[in-house]
Amino acid sequence: MHLHRFERIWLAFGLGMMVVFLAAITTAAIVDGFVPPSHVQTIDPTKVSQTPPFDHPGLRKLADGSYEAYYVAHIFGFDPHHLAVPVNSRVTFYVTSTDVEHGFSVPETGINAMVTPGWVTTVSHTFHSPGKYLLVCNEYCGAGHHLMADEIEVK
Amino acid sequence: MDVTPSRPALDRNDPGFALRYSVASENLLVLAHIYTGTAALTLGALFGLLQGFSRANFIVIPSWFDYYRILTAHGVFMALVFTTFFITGLMTFATYRSIPRVRSVRLGWIGYGVMLLGTVLAAFEIVAGNATVLYTMYAPLKASPIFYLGATVLVAGTWIVAADILANVAWFRRNNPGQRIPLPAHGSACTFVMWIIATIGIVLEMLLLIPWSLGWTSAIDVSLTRMLFWYFGHPLVYFWIMGAYLIWYNVVPTTYGGKVFSDPLTRLAFILLLLLSTPVGIHHQFLEPGVSAGWKWLHMLLTYGVVLPSFMTAFAIFASFEIAARRAGRTGFVAIVRGLPWTDPAFTGAALGMVLFIFGGFGGIVNASYSMDVLVHNTMWIVGHFHVTVGGPVALTFIGAAYKLVPTLTGRKLYAPKLALAQTWLWFAGMVLMSTAMHIAGLLGSPRRTADVTYFGAAGAQSWHGEMVAAAIGGTLLFISILMFVIVAVGTRMRDEVAPEAVSFTFAPAEEEGIPTSPAFDALGRWAVVALVLAVLAYAGPLHDQLSMQHYPAPGMRTW
Numbered sequence: 001m002h003l004h005r006f007e008r009i010w011l012a013f014g015l016g017m018m019v020v021f022l023a024a025i026t027t028a029a030i031v032d033g034f035v036p037p038s039h040v041q042t043i044d045p046t047k048v049s050q051t052p053p054f055d056h057p058g059l060r061k062l063a064d065g066s067y068e069a070y071y072v073a074h075i076f077g078f079d080p081h082h083l084a085v086p087v088n089s090r091v092t093f094y095v096t097s098t099d100v101e102h103g104f105s106v107p108e109t110g111i112n113a114m115v116t117p118g119w120v121t122t123v124s125h126t127f128h129s130p131g132k133y134l135l136v137c138n139e140y141c142g143a144g145h146h147l148m149a150d151e152i153e154v155k
Numbered sequence: 156m157d158v159t160p161s162r163p164a165l166d167r168n169d170p171g172f173a174l175r176y177s178v179a180s181e182n183l184l185v186l187a188h189i190y191t192g193t194a195a196l197t198l199g200a201l202f203g204l205l206q207g208f209s210r211a212n213f214i215v216i217p218s219w220f221d222y223y224r225i226l227t228a229h230g231v232f233m234a235l236v237f238t239t240f241f242i243t244g245l246m247t248f249a250t251y252r253s254i255p256r257v258r259s260v261r262l263g264w265i266g267y268g269v270m271l272l273g274t275v276l277a278a279f280e281i282v283a284g285n286a287t288v289l290y291t292m293y294a295p296l297k298a299s300p301i302f303y304l305g306a307t308v309l310v311a312g313t314w315i316v317a318a319d320i321l322a323n324v325a326w327f328r329r330n331n332p333g334q335r336i337p338l339p340a341h342g343s344a345c346t347f348v349m350w351i352i353a354t355i356g357i358v359l360e361m362l363l364l365i366p367w368s369l370g371w372t373s374a375i376d377v378s379l380t381r382m383l384f385w386y387f388g389h390p391l392v393y394f395w396i397m398g399a400y401l402i403w404y405n406v407v408p409t410t411y412g413g414k415v416f417s418d419p420l421t422r423l424a425f426i427l428l429l430l431l432s433t434p435v436g437i438h439h440q441f442l443e444p445g446v447s448a449g450w451k452w453l454h455m456l457l458t459y460g461v462v463l464p465s466f467m468t469a470f471a472i473f474a475s476f477e478i479a480a481r482r483a484g485r486t487g488f489v490a491i492v493r494g495l496p497w498t499d500p501a502f503t504g505a506a507l508g509m510v511l512f513i514f515g516g517f518g519g520i521v522n523a524s525y526s527m528d529v530l531v532h533n534t535m536w537i538v539g540h541f542h543v544t545v546g547g548p549v550a551l552t553f554i555g556a557a558y559k560l561v562p563t564l565t566g567r568k569l570y571a572p573k574l575a576l577a578q579t580w581l582w583f584a585g586m587v588l589m590s591t592a593m594h595i596a597g598l599l600g601s602p603r604r605t606a607d608v609t610y611f612g613a614a615g616a617q618s619w620h621g622e623m624v625a626a627a628i629g630g631t632l633l634f635i636s637i638l639m640f641v642i643v644a645v646g647t648r649m650r651d652e653v654a655p656e657a658v659s660f661t662f663a664p665a666e667e668e669g670i671p672t673s674p675a676f677d678a679l680g681r682w683a684v685v686a687l688v689l690a691v692l693a694y695a696g697p698l699h700d701q702l703s704m705q706h707y708p709a710p711g712m713r714t715w
Contacts, residue, residue, distance in 0.1 A: 007467075026452070029448070036525060040444065101293045114440075138532075138602035
């Protein structure tokens, strides 16, 4: 098997590109904590309403000034409705589903995660600009999927 | 259907009669696959058009045949039925024609029949509204057992086709010791070895879904079904790509009198795709809970490996163009490009597909890039991406190849070749428009798989509408293009203009090399073992992690 010199250069360019991408993404993961939402925690999907803290969905303030938001996704809505969040505060969302697979996405913020029944999803975000943000389910969940949306208001 | 495939020169007293008769019966089988794929493509296109119009708010789809049923049908007919039937037909053809002998096509017909049965069962349940679970069939959405059974039967049919292809390759090796497997048959065998390894995942998933759907088990392990689905789901993508590559390497050079750039490198590209197809599926699950970030990183790394066969293929294509041009006395980039057969729809289909694949490939790197997936996951970007991969390079290459195959298989002259040529360009234009709009909408956050993205006039959703209108216009061009393809494909058969010269078909020969190709490239059994070991290594960790957790299966429901 003969590899032409041009082909060796071309393949080295391709592999080199992947090495650069890999280094950039791995550095961002280690240094800045840019990792995809990968929380590993199970929950009984048939008993979400009896399982604290999902029995009382909503926002809580932690001692360090950051917030936790507990969300229950279900066909075809989110609980709580209309979350109000103070501007420039870090919010960690904990989301689970009582029925089927859902998505948890706030467009143009980087909040985007799958919500799997039986598991708890987490994703953190700091809202720097005030306004009304659209929260949508971005995984097909049934006949009313396109109605499954809510609002997060940053004040 | 009365098809007398190669009508010219079927004379029983002719010494070559037996072989020619065999080829005629082979042609009929391959034609059945291609026409079935075309039927699925046409129906899928109609559903796709309706989706585009719904998302652009041109129409409101009635609840008695709702958007999500149409979306399920579009995904299943396009991603599973059209592509699979075309590839089984193409690779049966590639294997039979590159290993000519007097053979029985009985096993091939059984495979086709089983595939068709599975397709009809699944399609019936989709149309009846009992399986509105989209082509990914994510549990715990619970479809009717017949739908899951139909999908399983379709896969079982492809295994029979695989057995036929592999049996022919084994026959060749037994009877031609020391010779290399013909290149088209080698690519087909690699593809179907990969397919068998990949479909183990979906069949295992079905073994969980079917008893649950029948009510024999009360709940389903959702995360396990998802991992099994994507173990299959990504190799499915490479299955399509390998179909396109088989054409790019072995068929496209014949349109400009060229050769395969390198026999061993072509084999290596297919082997690399076989190895790298399965240990990467978790890159579809980057945003899911229950899989730790480390395993996701590992699958990103392995996904990046696909750069090798992709870059090798890109190099081989351009090298083949250039070598053929130099032989004809043309040098320089412009002369080489202008000298290509731009009036031959079989060439333009594949060539325009290759152009689209440059964008598809780069978009794919974004999707596979771990934390970057957060920006695009489940947005219209992904829809744009797979339309500019499977809907562009793959479908357009298949259509281009059909302009060569249908005349070969029917023994008839291509009907309306100018219409065919215009069809490939219209597809390209429609796909550029639709896919670009989808990519932009995705970056703006527009979710995929959603009937209506206005969200009651929410401010955050307003920037998407213009893109959805552009996508619908692009989709309309694509729909017209598919109708043009159907006119040519069916017209070729109906017009009944026998053309003996159209029957002849040869695969491109490879460039001569000083050193013979190593037999290691043909040791497919050993490569299959390596592929399996890689799959086990990539999945043992994440599977073990999940199964060792306290697990809560979900009961599931019908939410449509």
